[in-house]
Amino acid sequence: MDVHTIEGSVGMSDVEKAHAADLQTQGPHDVSYLKYWVDEAQGKIFCLVDAPDAESAATVHREAHGLVADEIYQVSEGA
Structure with a gap:
C-alpha cells in the first residue's frame, strides 16, 4: 500500500488519470x-x-506520471 500526500486538495479526476x-x-x-x-x-x-518490491512499485509511478509515493507499506490481507 502506498501513500501520497499532495499539498492542498486533490481531484478525483486527476487521480483517475494517474491510475x-x-x-x-x-x-x-x-x-x-x-x-x-x-x-x-x-x-x-x-x-x-501487488509488486515484487517497493522499488518496482515506485518505478511504475515515476515512469507513468512522476508522482512517487511518500510512503510504501508491505501489507497482508486479512479476513
Whole structure:
C-alpha cells in the first residue's frame, strides 16, 4: 500500500488519470496497481499495489506520471 500526500486538495479526476497511466506502464515491471482511495480535501491518495518490491512499485509511478509515493507499506490481507 502506498501513500501520497499532495499539498492542498486533490481531484478525483486527476487521480483517475494517474491510475490509468499506471495501468499502461505496470506490465514490464511485474507490478499490478489494483485499487486506490482518495481523500480529496486532505490531499491523500492510497494505492493498493501487488509488486515484487517497493522499488518496482515506485518505478511504475515515476515512469507513468512522476508522482512517487511518500510512503510504501508491505501489507497482508486479512479476513
